[in-house]
Amino acid sequence: xxKYIEKMxxxxxxxxxxxxxxxxxxxxxxxxxxxQGLKDDVFxxxxxxxxxxxxxxxxxxxxxxxxxxxxxxxxSANAGTYVxxxxxxxxxATYSSNFNGTELEYATIAVxxxxxxxxxxxGGTGYSSGTxxxxxxxxxxxxxxxxxxxxxxxxxxxxxSSRGSGYLAGDLVTVAGGNxxxxxxxxxxxxxNGEIIIKEYDNVxxxxxxxFKFNAANSNGSPFGGPILNFQYGxxxxxxxxxxx
Numbered sequence: 001x002x003k004y005i006e007k008m009x010x011x012x013x014x015x016x017x018x019x020x021x022x023x024x025x026x027x028x029x030x031x032x033x034x035x036q037g038l039k040d041d042v043f044x045x046x047x048x049x050x051x052x053x054x055x056x057x058x059x060x061x062x063x064x065x066x067x068x069x070x071x072x073x074x075x076s077a078n079a080g081t082y083v084x085x086x087x088x089x090x091x092x093a094t095y096s097s098n099f100n101g102t103e104l105e106y107a108t109i110a111v112x113x114x115x116x117x118x119x120x121x122x123g124g125t126g127y128s129s130g131t132x133x134x135x136x137x138x139x140x141x142x143x144x145x146x147x148x149x150x151x152x153x154x155x156x157x158x159x160x161s162s163r164g165s166g167y168l169a170g171d172l173v174t175v176a177g178g179n180x181x182x183x184x185x186x187x188x189x190x191x192x193n194g195e196i197i198i199k200e201y202d203n204v205x206x207x208x209x210x211x212f213k214f215n216a217a218n219s220n221g222s223p224f225g226g227p228i229l230n231f232q233y234g235x236x237x238x239x240x241x242x243x244x245x
Contacts, residue, residue: 033207035063035070037234039095046070049236051208053077054244058090059198059208061239068097070231072196072212077241082196084108084214085116085188087170093194093214095229106216106229110170113191114163115143121172123154124182132161135173138186140166145175145184155182163190191228192217207238 035049046063053059059077063070074082075090082091085108095106127149135143142164148157155175167186175182194214201208212234218227 033236033238033240035061035234035236035239037212037231040230044231049239051239051241052244053241061208061236063236067099068095070095072236074196074198077198077201077208079198079201082198083187083193084195085110085169085193091196093196093212093216093231094219095216095231102222102224103220104222104225105218105220106225107219108188108192108194108214108216109219110168111189111191111217112139112166112168113189114165115140115160115167115186116163116190116193117187118143118145118158118160118173119185119187120155120158120182121185122181122183123149123156124175125179126153127155127175127178127182128153130177134176135184136176137173138171139168140164140171143167143173143186147175147182149178153178158182158184191215194231202238205238206241208241209237209239211235 033049034045036045038044047065049061049063051059051061057076059074061072071094073090073092075088084091084093093108097104127147129148131146132144133147135145142162144162146159146161147155149155167189169186169188171186173184173186174180175184192215194212196210196212198208198210213232216229218225
């Protein structure tokens with residue numbers, strides 16, 4: 001019995017440490033309410049986060065630390081996925097900081113870069129399924145795509161094979177082959193893209209929850225910041241919705 005008690009005494013500090021670590025991990029994962037993510041692979045958490053929905057239904061979330069602001073904008077507060085870095089400026093993300101007089105600004109704006117995703121505009125005629133098919137047009141060069149065509153020769157699916165360079169969101173390109181009439185739109189580019197996923201819009205308690213990730217381009221040309229800012233594994237949970245301002 002004495003040996004058992006002595007053993008438990010030795011194990012007790014280890015159990016306390018394990019419980020403490022577990023508690024800290026739960027706090028990081030389930031902060032309530034909260035706004036957090038990885039900013040350039042470093043954990044980032046807002047000191048204060050507030051949401052606003054205007055008369056037209058557009059959502060804005062502002063998350064702040066002492067020197068930084070992250071803003072997420074979507075065209076609606078309804079549950080769904082909102083793609084960033086496209087020509088739809090209602091869906092966007094920005095980051096700004098001001099520390100010791102140094103101002104940094106990043107935004108999911110239209111900037112040239114390698115193609116991140118494309119959307120089919122016109123399936124064309126006379127095509128066969130293929131990989132690494134060349135394209136022409138747009139502001140960049142080098143974009144190739146994988147296409148799937150149906151038995152009638154109409155392209156039904158397009159994905160990026162090689163991203164190329166120098167493209168802008170909204171560029172319209174033509175897929176080679178067939179009757180050269182399959183048209184594809186560049187959705188966004190590697191330097192400016194992402195998504196905001198609204199998982200729950202609670203009308204009763206006036207809160208909103210979801211996830212986000214984005215690449216944002218240096219929008220004020222500051223030499224003190226890199227060309228791209230990355231947020232990943234972002235989450236906002238039960239952020240209170242305030243009257244729109």
